[in-house]
Amino acid sequence: MGVSIAVAVGLYGISFGALGVAAGLSVWQACALSALMFTGGSQFAFIGVMSGGGTLGAATLAASLLGVRNAVYGVQITALLRPSRTTRPLMAHLTIDESTATALAQPDAQEQRRGFWTAGVGVWLLWNLFTLVGAMLGERIGEPTAWGLDGAAVAAFLGLLWPRLVGRDARTIAVASAFVTLIAAPVVPAGIPIIIAAGVSGALAVLQHRSAR
Amino acid sequence: MSEMWLWVLGACAIAYLTKLSGHLVPETVLEQPWVSTVSAGMTVGLLTSLVVVNTAVTGTTLVVDARLAALLAAGIALWLKAPYVVVVLVGAVAAALTRLAGW
Numbered sequence: 276m277g278v279s280i281a282v283a284v285g286l287y288g289i290s291f292g293a294l295g296v297a298a299g300l301s302v303w304q305a306c307a308l309s310a311l312m313f314t315g316g317s318q319f320a321f322i323g324v325m326s327g328g329g330t331l332g333a334a335t336l337a338a339s340l341l342g343v344r345n346a347v348y349g350v351q352i353t354a355l356l357r358p359s360r361t362t363r364p365l366m367a368h369l370t371i372d373e374s375t376a377t378a379l380a381q382p383d384a385q386e387q388r389r390g391f392w393t394a395g396v397g398v399w400l401l402w403n404l405f406t407l408v409g410a411m412l413g414e415r416i417g418e419p420t421a422w423g424l425d426g427a428a429v430a431a432f433l434g435l436l437w438p439r440l441v442g443r444d445a446r447t448i449a450v451a452s453a454f455v456t457l458i459a460a461p462v463v464p465a466g467i468p469i470i471i472a473a474g475v476s477g478a479l480a481v482l483q484h485r486s487a488r
Numbered sequence: 489m490s491e492m493w494l495w496v497l498g499a500c501a502i503a504y505l506t507k508l509s510g511h512l513v514p515e516t517v518l519e520q521p522w523v524s525t526v527s528a529g530m531t532v533g534l535l536t537s538l539v540v541v542n543t544a545v546t547g548t549t550l551v552v553d554a555r556l557a558a559l560l561a562a563g564i565a566l567w568l569k570a571p572y573v574v575v576v577l578v579g580a581v582a583a584a585l586t587r588l589a590g591w
Contacts, residue, residue, distance in 0.1 A: 287572060287573065287576070290573075290576045299492075300492070300496070301492075304492060304493065304496050307493075307496055307497065307500065308496060308499075308500065311497070311500035311503075311504070312499060312500040312503040312504075313503070314503055314507075316531070316534075316535065317499075317503055319538070320534065320538055321496075321499060323538045323541065323542055324538075324541075326542070327541045327542065327545055327546075327547075328546075328547045328548075331491070331492065331495035332495070334495070334499070335495055335498060335499040335502065337534060337538075338499050338502075338503065339499065339502045339503065339506065340530060340534060341530075341531060341534045341535075342502070342503045342506045342507070343506060343527050343530065343531075344527045344528065344530075344531050345503070345506055345507045345510060346506050346507065346509050346510035346513075346527070347510060347523060347524045347527050348507075348510060349507055349508070349509065349510015349511040350510045350511075350513075352510075352511070353510070353511050358511075363508075363511045363512065364508065364511075366511060367504070367507040367508040367510070367511045367512075368504060368507060370507045370510065370511070420554075420583075420587065421584075422580060422584055423554070423558065423579070423580035423581060423582065423583030423584030423585075423587070424580060424583075425542070425554075425555055425558070425583060426554060426555055426557070426558030426561075426562075426579040426580050426581075426582055426583020426584065426586075427558070427576050427577070427579050427580035427583070428542045428579075429539065429542045429543045429555050429558045429559050429562060429579055429583075430558055430559075430561075430562035430565075430575050430576045430577075430578060430579020430580070431575075431576050431579070432535055432538045432539040432542055433539050433559060433562045433563060433566065433575070433579075434562065434566060434572045434575045434576060435535050436532065436535035436536055436539055437566045439528070439531060439532050439535065440532070444529070445528075445529075445532050448529050448532045448533050448536070449532055449533070449536040451533070452532070452533035452534075452536040452537050452540075453536050453537070453539075453540045455537070456536070456537040456540040456541060456545075457540060457544065457550065460540075460541065460544075460545045460548060460549075460550060461548055461549065461550060462548075463548075464548065465545075465547055465548055468537060468541060468545070469534065469537045469538060469541060472533050472534065472536070472537035473530050473533055473534045473537070475533065476529050476530050476532060476533020476534065476536075477526050477529060477530045477533070479529060479533075480525050480526045480528065480529025480530065481522065481525075481526055483525070483529070484521070484522050484525040484526070
């Protein structure tokens, strides 16, 4: 299971690399994000804000907020696998959607550990390899609108969002976020609507959490 | 080092420290149920906002262009349970064809 996830996810690296270069990163900057940030959603957020004309500060903030869920995954992984202090820094780097989901899906401790490492290391290797391929392709393509690269970005974000739209609470937040973004976009500088939407969504989630108790 | 590199590496450092905090901070702090609720809600909100911005915003102007066709096509592909890579390709092709048709 870990291997099949790794192969599928590695292929997304091509779209990240190509879109990253189209957004204004150099090939090596796109590769640095994949190697060091290594969390697809945040990386796409970073280049998504950039390509929308937002500042690098807004791009960093959006990427950082989207990465908060990885801290929650870290807690789950620590509770599940009880890793030693020395392996934690490396495991932290590999803690992403795919490695966490793979570990959580396994029935026993040994398989959970194996799933986490296979998915984590496998995705990291393929993600970086294909980011490089995509970035080099993107450099040749040049203009982002050529080949519908901007349409690919829209589809990439929708594809990340889709599996999370489960349940009424998530859909309510999505509708509110879309509304806030459209209202804010003409009024505040580029990139900021995404940050406002994140704040509103966080506040809504708190309200939903309270009313659920 | 260029400004771009500083932001790229800074954002990477923040992402890593966030991950590391989950592994090192005492479980009782991050294991509060509201932490995961808010984190999940914010993730949905951020991704939705990124969809909207990348579809309908250029700079600080709302625009309807080929990207809306990409959104609709990608939505249909997802509804038909297409794999992620196919969805991204469908989005690209839809935008390219719409532009080719003159919109």
